[in-house]
Amino acid sequence: MKTELPASPTDAPNWFKSSYSAGNGGDCVEVAATPTSVHVRDSKHTDGPVLTVGQGQWAAFVRMTARG
Numbered sequence: 001m002k003t004e005l006p007a008s009p010t011d012a013p014n015w016f017k018s019s020y021s022a023g024n025g026g027d028c029v030e031v032a033a034t035p036t037s038v039h040v041r042d043s044k045h046t047d048g049p050v051l052t053v054g055q056g057q058w059a060a061f062v063r064m065t066a067r068g
Contacts, residue, residue: 017043033058 013032028043038058040051053061 013039015039015041015046 013034015030015032018029018031030041030043030046032039033055037052037054040053042048
């Protein structure tokens with residue numbers, strides 16, 4: 001697990017806000033997938049830290065939360 005993004009602007013991922021995020025400015029996350037990893041950040045602090053996990057780790061997380 002890492003907490004930084006690629007340095008090159010051309011490698012910058014496309015960010016998507018969670019569909020669970022409310023429109024009232026509350027708790028929101030954004031996710032960006034690359035071929036090898038998934039990045040997660042706070043949508044209110046886009047220049048803040050980024051959590052980076054592997055595709056397999058992300059898939060396991062999504063499966064676990066879907067059982068809910």
